[in-house]
Amino acid sequence: MVRGFYSAAAGVLSQQKAIDVISNNIANTTTTGYKSQSTVETSFGEHLVSRMSASPGTAEKNIGPGSFMTANIETYTDFSQGTLEYTGRNVDMAIQGEGFFLVDSEKYGEVLTRNGRFELDEDGDLVLPGVGKVLNDRRREINLESSSFAVGADGTIYEDGHEVDTLFIAVGEEDFQLTNIGQDVFIGSGGYQRADEESFNVIQASIEKANVNMAKELSRIIAGQGHFQSCAQILKIYDKINELSVNRIGNLD
Amino acid sequence: MIRGFYTAASSLTAQQTNLDVIANNVANISTTGFKPQQVGFSSLLQENINGGAGNTISVGHGIKVGKTGLNLTQGDLKKTDMPLDFAIMGEGFFAVESEESGDITYTRDGSFRSLIDGRRNYLADTSGNYVLDARERKIELGEDFDYRQIGVFQFSNPYGLELSGGNRFSPTEVSGDPEDIDEPDIKVGYLENSAVQMAEEMVKMIEASKGFSFGSRVLQAADEMERTMNQLR
Numbered sequence: 001m002v003r004g005f006y007s008a009a010a011g012v013l014s015q016q017k018a019i020d021v022i023s024n025n026i027a028n029t030t031t032t033g034y035k036s037q038s039t040v041e042t043s044f045g046e047h048l049v050s051r052m053s054a055s056p057g058t059a060e061k062n063i064g065p066g067s068f069m070t071a072n073i074e075t076y077t078d079f080s081q082g083t084l085e086y087t088g089r090n091v092d093m094a095i096q097g098e099g100f101f102l103v104d105s106e107k108y109g110e111v112l113t114r115n116g117r118f119e120l121d122e123d124g125d126l127v128l129p130g131v132g133k134v135l136n137d138r139r140r141e142i143n144l145e146s147s148s149f150a151v152g153a154d155g156t157i158y159e160d161g162h163e164v165d166t167l168f169i170a171v172g173e174e175d176f177q178l179t180n181i182g183q184d185v186f187i188g189s190g191g192y193q194r195a196d197e198e199s200f201n202v203i204q205a206s207i208e209k210a211n212v213n214m215a216k217e218l219s220r221i222i223a224g225q226g227h228f229q230s231c232a233q234i235l236k237i238y239d240k241i242n243e244l245s246v247n248r249i250g251n252l253d
Numbered sequence: 254m255i256r257g258f259y260t261a262a263s264s265l266t267a268q269q270t271n272l273d274v275i276a277n278n279v280a281n282i283s284t285t286g287f288k289p290q291q292v293g294f295s296s297l298l299q300e301n302i303n304g305g306a307g308n309t310i311s312v313g314h315g316i317k318v319g320k321t322g323l324n325l326t327q328g329d330l331k332k333t334d335m336p337l338d339f340a341i342m343g344e345g346f347f348a349v350e351s352e353e354s355g356d357i358t359y360t361r362d363g364s365f366r367s368l369i370d371g372r373r374n375y376l377a378d379t380s381g382n383y384v385l386d387a388r389e390r391k392i393e394l395g396e397d398f399d400y401r402q403i404g405v406f407q408f409s410n411p412y413g414l415e416l417s418g419g420n421r422f423s424p425t426e427v428s429g430d431p432e433d434i435d436e437p438d439i440k441v442g443y444l445e446n447s448a449v450q451m452a453e454e455m456v457k458m459i460e461a462s463k464g465f466s467f468g469s470r471v472l473q474a475a476d477e478m479e480r481t482m483n484q485l486r
Contacts, residue, residue, distance in 0.1 A: 012482075014305060016255055017312065019478065023257030023471045024296075024313035027264030029464050030271065031294040031316055039310055071305030075312070087291060088326040091412055117293045117319070120410040122426040129320050130295060146409040146429075148344070180311055182298035214467060225474045232481045239485070 005238040010069040011231035014041050017072045019224050025212045026221075033094075033114035033184050034210035035079055036217070039072045077180060082114075082211040084203060090147055091118045091126070094208040097200035099169035100186070104141070105132040108187055112170055114208055115184040120147055131185055137166040137194060151204040154197045167202060171195040256312060258475035263315030264468035267294060270318045271461040278449045279458075286340075286361030287420055287447035288323050289454070295319035325411055328361075328448035330440060337376070339363035340445040342438035345405035346422065348389065348431065349382035357389065358382070358421035359406060359414070359431065364444055367394045376403070380419055387433040405437035 018039045028034040084094050093116035095101070100112035111131065118134060121127045126134040126142040133141040142157065142165045150158040155167035170192040172178070178186040271292045281287040297314040304310035330340050341347070346359035365384055368377035376384040376392040383391045387404035408414065413427030424431055 010305060016257075016478065017302065017304060017310060019471075019475065020256040020260065020302075020312045021310075023260040023475065024315060026467050026471050027260050027267070027315040028294070028296045028313070029264075029467065030268070030460060031296050034296055037311070037313070039304070069306060071308055072310045073304060073306075073308045075310045087322075088324045089291070089322055089412065092322075115295070117322070119320070119322070119412060120427065122413075124409065124429075129293070147412050180299045180313070182313060183295050214463075218467065218470065221471060221474050225478060228478050229481050232485060235485060 002238050002241065005235065005242075007069060008231045008234040008238065010071065012228055012235065014039075014070045014072050015224050015228040015231065019221065019228070021075060022217050022220050022224065025217050026214070029210050029212045029214065031115075031184060031210050032117045032207045033082065034212065035077050035082075035114070035180075036210070036212045037075050037077050037180070038220075040074050040076055041070055042073050043070055075180075077178065078211060079178075080211050082208045084206045085209050086206050088205055090149065090205055091120060092116055092205055092207050093118060093151060093167075094203045094206045095169065095200050096203055096208075099171050099195035099200045101128070102135040102139070102168040102170045103128050103132050103185065104135055104139075105185065108181060108185070110135070110139070110188075111181070111185040112178065112188050112192070113185045116207055120144060128185075131183055135168045137168050139168060142167070151202055153201040153203070155200075155202045169195045169200055169202070171199070255475045255478060256314070257471060258479070260313070260315040261468045261471035261475060263297065263317065265465060265472070267316045267318050268461050268465040268468060272458065272465070274321055275454055275458050275461060279451070279454050281420075282447055282449050282451060284362075284420060284447050285364050286328065286445045287449060288325055288361065289447075289449045290321045290416075291324055292321050293319040323412055323414065323416075324448065326448045328446040330443045331446050332442060333444055334442045335364075336442065337365045337367065338442055338444050339365065339400060339403060340440045340443040341405055342440060344411070345407045345434050345437055346411075346431075347378075348385040348404050348406055349378050349421065350385055350389075350391070351382050356423075357385065358417050358423050360421045361445055362420050363439075400439055400441050403439060405434045405439065406431035407434050408432075 021037050021039045025036045103111050105111045118126050119129050124144050136142045145159055155169050156163055157165045173191045176190040178188055180186055274290050274292050278289040294316050297317055299311050299313050301309045302312050340363050348357055348359055350357050365376050365378055368375050374394045376394050385404050386392050386402045392402050409429035413425050414422040415425050417423040
């Protein structure tokens, strides 16, 4: 088959995957602590293209490098700060600045999140609903008497004016990689430690909104869709060429 | 089908629920003692898919409604000068007992009236449930009636209360058991206004409706891409 046929098909596939990721961003514009993602598309496998010819004198043999495919190599997550929204609920928290809340998930072990829509469970432990218990500076659950507690900017929790616990605000060490596993939580590979108190503020009764930029996402959708359609059009043209070469060239009439 | 199609569909359903909750808050803008609700969202699971050429990329599957939470902020007090109107300043709930089932539920709505039961005259709420004192007994409206008799109860975690309709809450395992408050701050001749902030709800409504239309725009784009594929031959 003509080489361009496969290149166009790869273009269609990679745009389809890019749209999947953009669509997820747009769906999560109201998700607490959501961090927007984008795919990185790249050319794949540079090849030295050369012309096959029986008589080398007629044309230059080497045409130069070319790439036949485009592929999505990775999903990139944008960890920039989302805007804060006041909710008036004492159990909600947001981090301004660096760091993540540390949550003990039954399924994944210790996970990191920027989603501070917490609740108290029946034992009085601070939990992230659907994920697990929020951990303190000693990596234990945080047990509270009642929901009328106060949180200081450094993550210290006060009950009736007495210090009772401190939130673990985690930052990664060098070579730290975060993998998004959904439900607004990340698994960190490589170690993490407590963040420097100066580098963040914990804000009570507020949540961090998603950092999705709608204008950017929608223009990407439009561009992606256009790209997708162009690739599909090229596919059609190649199809036509193949059709012509099969039906016309061999015809001796 | 393109995954984005279903992702966009999940955002439409989630924003619809969001709008339902906002509509309920707005509808209760003048309900005495009403506490607004907020929808908490959570993203769906991420999946690793083949990005082409041996690379894997991570793709999410959209959004779901996690939990609706209560906002228990104090509402403003409104002076009515009616002798059987009460408002709680600060934490706590009035306890009311249903006449039929005997279930005790809790409310911030203090617009009470007298209910004549045989020869006795009891304090009751507007739905005909008896108002209870600190020891969960009915309160008789006699000459020696004193507003201090009315019981006010608090919960260790009021965010865990369950809405049981009619502006009343039921305790759950999460909320803890009701405990009566010593010397609660009850204002006679006042009612607590709904704690709904109109401007806040309007902003949320715009957010939800824009989220919905963006979602439908993506749905449309995915649909058009499907059509392009279908027209290849």
